[in-house]
Amino acid sequence: MFTTTDFIPKKYTSTIENGNFEWSAPSNIALVKYWGKKDNQIPANPSVSFTLNNCKTITKLGFEKRTSSETNFSFDLLFEGKPKEDFKPKIQKFLERIEVYLPFLKDYHFTIDTQNTFPHSSGIASSASGMAALAMNFMSLEKVLNPEMTDEYFYQKASFLARLGSGSACRSVKGNVVVWGSQANIAGSSDLFGVEFPYTIHENFKNYQDTILLVDKGEKQVSSTVGHDLMHNHPYAERRFAQAHENLDQLITIFESGNLDEFIKVVESEALTLHAMMMTSMPYFILMKPNTLQIINAIWKFRNETQIPVCFTLDAGANVHVLYPENVSEKVLQFIQSELVVFCQNGQYICDHIGDGAMER
Ligand code: DP6
Secondary structure, three states: OOHHHHHHHOOOOOOOEEEEEEEEEEEEEEOOOOOOOOHHEEEEEOEEEEEEEEEEEEEEEEEOOOOOOOOOOOEEEEEEOOOOOHHHHHHHHHHHHHHOOOOOOOHHHEEEEEEOOOOOOOOOHHHHHHHHHHHHHHHHHHHHHOOOOOHHHHHHHHHHHHHOOOOHHHHHHHOOEEEOOOOOOOOOOOOEEEOOOOOOOOOOOOEEEEEEEOOOOOOOOOOOHHHHOOOOOOOOHHHHHHHHHHHHHHHHHHHHHHHHHHHHEEEEEEEEHHHHHHHHOOOOOOOOOOOHHHHHHHHHHHHHHHHHEEEEEEOOOOOOEEEHHHHHHHEEEEEEEHHHHHOOHHHHHEEEEEOOOOOOO
């Protein structure tokens, strides 16, 4: 398994003057949540997510060798084809964090041209897919400079870099089910990068569906970064971090058995615990909206009445992810359309499902 120093490259054997790469990377939805971190983007507890398929960022990276050696980074940022100044500080910070691992960054001028497949300001975090897509492109460039690089190194370092951009981004490189954070019972798991869940996954989870109900598309009052920070000196932090380990252990068994009742218990409890942590931090805050609760209650009622194994999870926001197996899609979509769409802003929702991770285009 690679360590941080393995990601600091030795001398490159090749050169390249200019060119471009293009990668897409999907969003992901955590089942066991990452909430709380230590220095250098090390998670306070392990997390696991489904990689999504339709919600993704597509990023083209153009690069051109600069004539003299420079002390600053040089890049242009385009969002949906237009210059986007307000995204630049985040990228600048990302480049600063990853420079030791990619020492060629100041040798080139970059044009980063990025777009999302989901509506902008939909409240769907684009930082996970965005940072993952950018990390993949940088790794493509590094692979040209170091053609001997193995695939394993390529993907693990991509995830390692993505993590430094945004923690959850490290779970958007690989597909299906990804674990990030060291967990005793999961071989190969690491705080440094995401890895594919290495054990049996029951048929029930194949092509699992995630319909994202857009409840509130406004700017969040509290960013994830601030929220993570509030887990320092949080009265329930230690117990919560231990619980994440316990829930992840439970999921190992659940993924193998395909027990959807148990799956639902873990996933919904994780979602509500995440928000409970927000409500019990100092300062405290609430990201759910009245319609978030309306939806949760409607899902519980529907599940009780029909015994259809549909459940919800939440991100750090008001939107609701409705999770269900593929074989009940038709009935759940009918239910969503007839009973849940009224709670969505402008009736908007996005149908997604488990996907394979980042792809070169
Ligand atoms: C609630 O990955 O957005 O979605 O590392 O500060 O960029 P930073 O945070 P971020 O946090 C995501 C938190 C979450 C849970 C999860 O995805 O595990």
